[in-house]
Amino acid sequence: MSSLLRLTGTIASRGFAEGPLVPLVAAASRNRAGGNFADETSALNAAIARAAADLASLMASNGGDAADVLEFQLAMLEDVSLAESAFADIAAGTAADSAWAKTLGEQIGIYTAADDEYFRARSADLRDIRDRVLRALTGAADFRPPAGAILTGDDITPSQFLAADWSKGGAIALRQGSAASHVAMLARARGVPMLVGLADLPLNGAPVALVDAEEGTILLAPDAESRAHFHESQSAAAARREQAAAAAHLGAATADGTRISVHVNVAEPGEVESVDIATCDGVGLMRTEFLYTHGLPDEETQLDAYRRVVHWASGKPVVIRTVDAGGDKPVPGFTVEESNPFLGLRGLRLALAKPDIFRVQIRALLRVAREGNVSVMFPMVSLRSEYVAAEKLFREESQGLAAQGIPQAIPRLGIMVEVPAVAIAPEFLDGAAFFSIGSNDLTQYVMAAGRDNGAVASLNDPTHPAVLSLIRNVVRVGAERHIPVSLCGDAGGDPAALPALLATGLRSISVAPAQLPLAKLAISGVRLEARP
Amino acid sequence: MSTQSSNLVEASVLINHEVGLHARPSVKLTKVAKAFAARIELAIGVGGAWVDAKSIVKVMATKAPKGAVLFLRAEGQDAQDAVAALIALVERDFDEGNAHVVAP
Numbered sequence: 001m002s003s004l005l006r007l008t009g010t011i012a013s014r015g016f017a018e019g020p021l022v023p024l025v026a027a028a029s030r031n032r033a034g035g036n037f038a039d040e041t042s043a044l045n046a047a048i049a050r051a052a053a054d055l056a057s058l059m060a061s062n063g064g065d066a067a068d069v070l071e072f073q074l075a076m077l078e079d080v081s082l083a084e085s086a087f088a089d090i091a092a093g094t095a096a097d098s099a100w101a102k103t104l105g106e107q108i109g110i111y112t113a114a115d116d117e118y119f120r121a122r123s124a125d126l127r128d129i130r131d132r133v134l135r136a137l138t139g140a141a142d143f144r145p146p147a148g149a150i151l152t153g154d155d156i157t158p159s160q161f162l163a164a165d166w167s168k169g170g171a172i173a174l175r176q177g178s179a180a181s182h183v184a185m186l187a188r189a190r191g192v193p194m195l196v197g198l199a200d201l202p203l204n205g206a207p208v209a210l211v212d213a214e215e216g217t218i219l220l221a222p223d224a225e226s227r228a229h230f231h232e233s234q235s236a237a238a239a240r241r242e243q244a245a246a247a248a249h250l251g252a253a254t255a256d257g258t259r260i261s262v263h264v265n266v267a268e269p270g271e272v273e274s275v276d277i278a279t280c281d282g283v284g285l286m287r288t289e290f291l292y293t294h295g296l297p298d299e300e301t302q303l304d305a306y307r308r309v310v311h312w313a314s315g316k317p318v319v320i321r322t323v324d325a326g327g328d329k330p331v332p333g334f335t336v337e338e339s340n341p342f343l344g345l346r347g348l349r350l351a352l353a354k355p356d357i358f359r360v361q362i363r364a365l366l367r368v369a370r371e372g373n374v375s376v377m378f379p380m381v382s383l384r385s386e387y388v389a390a391e392k393l394f395r396e397e398s399q400g401l402a403a404q405g406i407p408q409a410i411p412r413l414g415i416m417v418e419v420p421a422v423a424i425a426p427e428f429l430d431g432a433a434f435f436s437i438g439s440n441d442l443t444q445y446v447m448a449a450g451r452d453n454g455a456v457a458s459l460n461d462p463t464h465p466a467v468l469s470l471i472r473n474v475v476r477v478g479a480e481r482h483i484p485v486s487l488c489g490d491a492g493g494d495p496a497a498l499p500a501l502l503a504t505g506l507r508s509i510s511v512a513p514a515q516l517p518l519a520k521l522a523i524s525g526v527r528l529e530a531r532p
Numbered sequence: 533m534s535t536q537s538s539n540l541v542e543a544s545v546l547i548n549h550e551v552g553l554h555a556r557p558s559v560k561l562t563k564v565a566k567a568f569a570a571r572i573e574l575a576i577g578v579g580g581a582w583v584d585a586k587s588i589v590k591v592m593a594t595k596a597p598k599g600a601v602l603f604l605r606a607e608g609q610d611a612q613d614a615v616a617a618l619i620a621l622v623e624r625d626f627d628e629g630n631a632h633v634v635a636p
Contacts, residue, residue: 072555072588075562079589110593118551119595125555182555294548294599 005220012184015193016234017171019205024153044096047136103132123179128157171211244517250518263510269308282316284510285488302364310372347380369411376531423470439489462491472504495522553596557626570608
């Protein structure tokens with residue numbers, strides 16, 4: 001194992017690949033002999049025109065996302081202000097290629113220095129433009145990597161990606177690069193594995209390497225043992241995907257036939273568009289914080305957003321959570337600055353402290369409730385009095401809307417169980433129509449380990465016996481008092497945590513849309529009844 | 533919001549796009565601007581420098597983030613229509629919807 005070199009990077013596009021490491025070739029830097037002012041000006045003009053024509057034909061042959069990326073490059077190239085200073089340098093006696101390289105170098109520098117990752121990632125497009133025009137000036141050939149290769153370099157341009165033949169596999173491994181780059185977007189769309197941020201990656205090529213872009217690793221100079229292990233992981237991943245796809249439309253049930261309800265979590269309405277409602281039992285958590293990212297949303301804006309999800313659900317249940325804001329994610333005019341926001345005025349506490357803002361959301365929820373199977377839940381409830389106060393606001397606004405003749409209905413009103421006080425003694429909240437266990441916050445509060453702190457990540461375990469014992473307690477009280485119980489944290493979509501969660505008696509979970517197939521698959525492998 | 537004196541039209545609009553005035557929105561914005569004869573300039577925020585709204589190189593260089601206020605001013609025969617068309621494009625979120633998927 002000593003000669004093995006395993007490097008870990010950031011996954012920009014998932015998948016597996018095995019192939020030779022091929023360095024991406026930098027732009028030809030063959031110097032032209034500079035001619036006179038007129039010759040150099042017309043040479044650069046011709047090279048820009050040639051590059052634009054090449055881009056237009058690449059756009060025509062690729063289409064889709066690739067055409068969008070190339071259209072941006074073409075628009076930049078056709079903008080006369082891009083080459084302005086290059087022509088000025090030519091007038092001062094510089095050769096066309098040096099003048100162009102210097103001008104584009106300055107532009108690339110501006111993008112590379114940007115604070116915003118998205119703008120930084122555009123520097124690859126600028127390099128692409130620079131190199132395409134330089135090739136036209138110097139007559140250098142286009143880069144054509146062999147099919148099936150793992151392309152290595154500091155970064156990769158969209159043109160280099162599009163010039164490669166991905167039909168025989170292959171991957172991209174970069175020392176720098178970005179998961180926000182145009183190439184990363186294209187790689188995800190075409191299923192090309194891609195790792196970025198491999199700072200120590202050698203760039204001198206190699207006969208074979210293994211890219212595991214599910215784990216985020218690249219293995220250089222692999223031996224027979226590591227290759228066998230790689231092939232196992234690869235075929236296991238393929239089998240999981242196939243099984244999951246095949247089971248997508250089946251209801252979820254354990255190996256011994258117990259039906260489990262599986263809902264999806266929705267962070268913003270656009271997410272449901274890629275989900276077939278037939279593959280799940282409804283929405284277990286629709287977050288509403290996205291509405292507050294630009295300030296306070298009005299009633300109609302909220303109603304439109306809720307409608308999109310409720311109509312998509314086609315009669316299946318949709319649980320909408322009232323705004324869960326706090327000092328850690330400030331909303332101007334709403335949240336308050338606090339030294340310890342996770343233990344402060346957040347969730348329902350904040351909503352009740354700012355009833356005028358909360359009432360706007362309540363009216364939108366009352367209006368959407370008559371258009372589907374809608375429930376509403378309150379986050380960060382600790383006391384029965386908080387639930388009662390929120391319920392009272394719903395009744396008051398309902399009467400107000402009714403008086404104005406606006407159609408509405410009072411939805412079922414439930415609570416998130418995430419404050420340990422409620423998980424320990426849920427019977428004090430038995431007025432609620434349902435309990436939804438927020439395992440992320442419950443775990444962080446029970447274990448006293450912040451969710452956003454990597455240093456205490458190992459403490460943040462939803463399968464710790466203390467957390468499971470509280471979940472079991474909530475399930476038990478719910479069963480005794482006929483209050484439905486569900487769970488909507490990340491643990492519900494974690495195949496490793498699911499067996500322990502179902503063993504507590506939990507029969508309903510809600511997971512991120514991307515976790516849906518694998519969660520159902522994991523459930524089908526669970527055996528609840530103790531074997532003799 | 534727009535004000536008009538002789539044939540100079542000014543207006544402002546909030547950029548709501550997930551990652552700001554980025555590559556595709558800039559392509560669309562400059563295309564719309566180029567469809568009009570008016571001289572059109574834009575600036576980001578109150579103190580931002582005015583740049584030619586028909587130049588994608590200059591529009592991209594403003595690095596306008598999500599939540600920035602885009603100021604527009606146009607001068608010429610069709611200035612009013614040009615500003616209205618640009619405001620409408622930004623308000624439609626550049627026809628990209630808000631289903632922008634953030635990279636992992």
